[in-house]
Each structure stands twice: as structure tokens, then as C-alpha cells.
Amino acid sequence: MATYGPEVLYEGEEPTQADVVFVHGLGGDSLATWTKDDILWPKALLKERVPHARILTWGYDADPVHFLRQQGHQTILSHAQGLLADMKDMRESDEQKTRPIIFVGHSLGGLVIKQALCIAFEYNNSQGRRRFNHRQAMIGTCCAGVIFIGTPHRGADLAAWSTTATRLAKAIGHAANDDIVASLKAGSPVLESLQHSFAGIQGHFNIHTFLEAQGIRGIGKVVEDHDARLDLENEQVGWIPADHKAMCKFSDKKELGYRKVSAAIKEQIEDAKMILEQRASS
Known part of the structure; x- marks a missing residue:
């Protein structure tokens, strides 16, 4: 059964340096998305790499039929608002309210993170x-940093996005459902608007982007390299030797994908204080 809302996987040793928040993607789950061979790696492995981080996962209704539709309750906007509200509730003490945040998003979960940050910055820029x-x-x-894992950023090119949408539907086992593909294709204006909004704030964050190095049999790469990267000066790009579904699942500290993602998380935590201080002084 899918788990919604935030769940703390590891409280972190004192002094706690950051909150690391994992957000799954389309058709995913707050626990299963990050699990391989019964190993939930953010809980079982990551705490050894970043012992002074509180590690959380956040779940929501990732029904693919509704995910990018502009009408209805389950939209990317409502998910982003839910993420902000839940994170606010998880940061009650004075120390927690000012603690750096690192977001990690797989696939379309990265879009939810982007939308949430756009909303938060809109609140910051409007006095009322x-x-x-x-x-x-x-x-x-x-928020000091974001790690995108197989996130499709570009929706302005409708033809290209239609191809990606079809592959996403197939990747989660819904190739025969025309409603799902149609819903994802209809999300192109949503992605285009989000891409434009995020462009105004993306320079504020330390960004790591991971691309899928392998395709899924019969589908190919779900998110092509040029769609999964933002091409920013503050963006570090790497490849994970797995397909779109497996690129966020690890069961051993020796796996190259785990070493890359955990290193990015560790680096972002170490740089978080400097990033936030530089932003405050600019």
C-alpha cells in the first residue's frame, strides 16, 4: 500500500546539518521507489555516509492519469503545495526552521520539487x-541543493515530450492505457510554464543531475540526456549505469550508482551553509 506524506527514515546525529528529502516520481511510492532487494537505501545505507543529516521520504498520489492534468485535484501544483505544507510541519523547532534542505527527486518527482520551490520563492517575493x-x-x-535523477525538464517541444510521455507510461507498465499517455501529453504546457518559472530561481541552488545510461528493453531511454539536464553553470551532470526505473534503487554501498548519488548528497550537505550564506548576502 502506498504511503503518503513525510516519513523520517533517520533522525540524524547531533548536530544535524541538513534535512535530505526524497520525492518519488510517476507511479512510484515513498518507500518502494528507493528499495532494491528489500534494501531501502536512504535508511539502510545513506546514514553511514551522512550521519549528521535527517533523512526523510515524502509520498503522494502519483496516479499517472492525473499527474500532469491541469484540471482536477491531483495536479503537479497540488502535490507541490502538499510537499511545502508537510515540510513546514516537519520543521517545528527554531533550529529545524533554519536547517538547510537538500531535495532528491526521481523522474517526475523532480518536477514536484521544482514547483514547490517556485511557490516558496513566490511567497518570499510577495510581502503579503x-x-x-x-x-x-x-x-x-x-533549500541549498537539488538532486535530479532522470527528471524530464523540457516540455516546450510537444513532439519530444509526447515521445517521453509514451515511454514513461510504458516504463510503469501502462502502455495499453491511452488515457495515461493522453494525460501526460496534455501536460506539455504545464512543463513549459514550470520550466520558465524555475529558470528565474535555479541559480540559487547547488544542482546535481543524473542521467540514465541504459535503456529499458523495448522502450529505450525513457528520458533522453538533453531532456534530463538543465545546462546550467551550477549543475553537475553524471550518468548512472542503469535504466530509468532502476537508476534510483541500490542495495549495496559498492554499487556505482549509489556511490555517485550519495557523494552528491554528501557534497551538497557540506556546501549547504556556504550556499545559504552567499544567497543571504547577495
């Missing part, structure tokens, strides 16, 4: 909205 939403605005203020 900040007055009523200052706690959620702090999520944006405290």
Missing part, C-alpha cells in the same frame, strides 16, 4: 503572501 505563508517560504530560503 510571505506574511501568511512565511513558514512555507522558509522552505525555499533553506
Whole structure:
């Protein structure tokens, strides 16, 4: 059964340096997305690499029929609002409210993170909205970095996005469901708008982007390299030797994919204080 909302996997040793928040993608789950051979790696492995981080996972209804539709309750916007609200509730003490945040998103989960940060920065830039939403605005203020794993960023090219949408549907086992493919294709304007909004704030964060090095049999690469990268000066890009579904699942510390992603998380935590101080002084 899918788990919704935030779940703390590891509280972190004192002093806690950051919150690391994992967000799954389309058709995913807050636990299963990050599990291989019964090993939930953010809980079982990562705490050894970053012992002073609180590690959380966040779940939501990732029904592929509704994910990118502009109408209805289950939209990328509502998911992003839910992420902000839940993170605000998880950061109650004065120390927690100002603690750096690192977001890790797989596939379309990266889009939810992008939308949440756009909303948070909008709250920060509007005096009236900040007055009523200052706690959620702090999520944006405290975000030091984002790690995108197989996230399809570009929706402006409808033809290219249609291909990606079809592959995403097939990758989660819904190739025969025309409603799912149609829903994803209809999300192109949503992605285009999000791409434009995020462009205004993306320079504030330390960004790591991971691309899928392998294709799925009969499908190929779900997200092509040029769609999965932002091409930013503050973006570090790497490849994970796995396909779109497996690129976020690890069961051993020796796996190259785990070593790459955990190293990115560790680096972002180490740089978080400097990133936030530089932003505050600019």
C-alpha cells in the first residue's frame, strides 16, 4: 500500500546539518521507489555516509492519469503545495526552521520539487503572501541543493515530450492505457510554464543531475540526456549505469550508482551553509 506524506527514515546525529528529502516520481511510492532487494537505501545505507543529516521520504498520489492534468485535484501544483505544507510541519523547532534542505527527486518527482520551490520563492517575493505563508517560504530560503535523477525538464517541444510521455507510461507498465499517455501529453504546457518559472530561481541552488545510461528493453531511454539536464553553470551532470526505473534503487554501498548519488548528497550537505550564506548576502 502506498504511503503518503513525510516519513523520517533517520533522525540524524547531533548536530544535524541538513534535512535530505526524497520525492518519488510517476507511479512510484515513498518507500518502494528507493528499495532494491528489500534494501531501502536512504535508511539502510545513506546514514553511514551522512550521519549528521535527517533523512526523510515524502509520498503522494502519483496516479499517472492525473499527474500532469491541469484540471482536477491531483495536479503537479497540488502535490507541490502538499510537499511545502508537510515540510513546514516537519520543521517545528527554531533550529529545524533554519536547517538547510537538500531535495532528491526521481523522474517526475523532480518536477514536484521544482514547483514547490517556485511557490516558496513566490511567497518570499510577495510581502503579503510571505506574511501568511512565511513558514512555507522558509522552505525555499533553506533549500541549498537539488538532486535530479532522470527528471524530464523540457516540455516546450510537444513532439519530444509526447515521445517521453509514451515511454514513461510504458516504463510503469501502462502502455495499453491511452488515457495515461493522453494525460501526460496534455501536460506539455504545464512543463513549459514550470520550466520558465524555475529558470528565474535555479541559480540559487547547488544542482546535481543524473542521467540514465541504459535503456529499458523495448522502450529505450525513457528520458533522453538533453531532456534530463538543465545546462546550467551550477549543475553537475553524471550518468548512472542503469535504466530509468532502476537508476534510483541500490542495495549495496559498492554499487556505482549509489556511490555517485550519495557523494552528491554528501557534497551538497557540506556546501549547504556556504550556499545559504552567499544567497543571504547577495
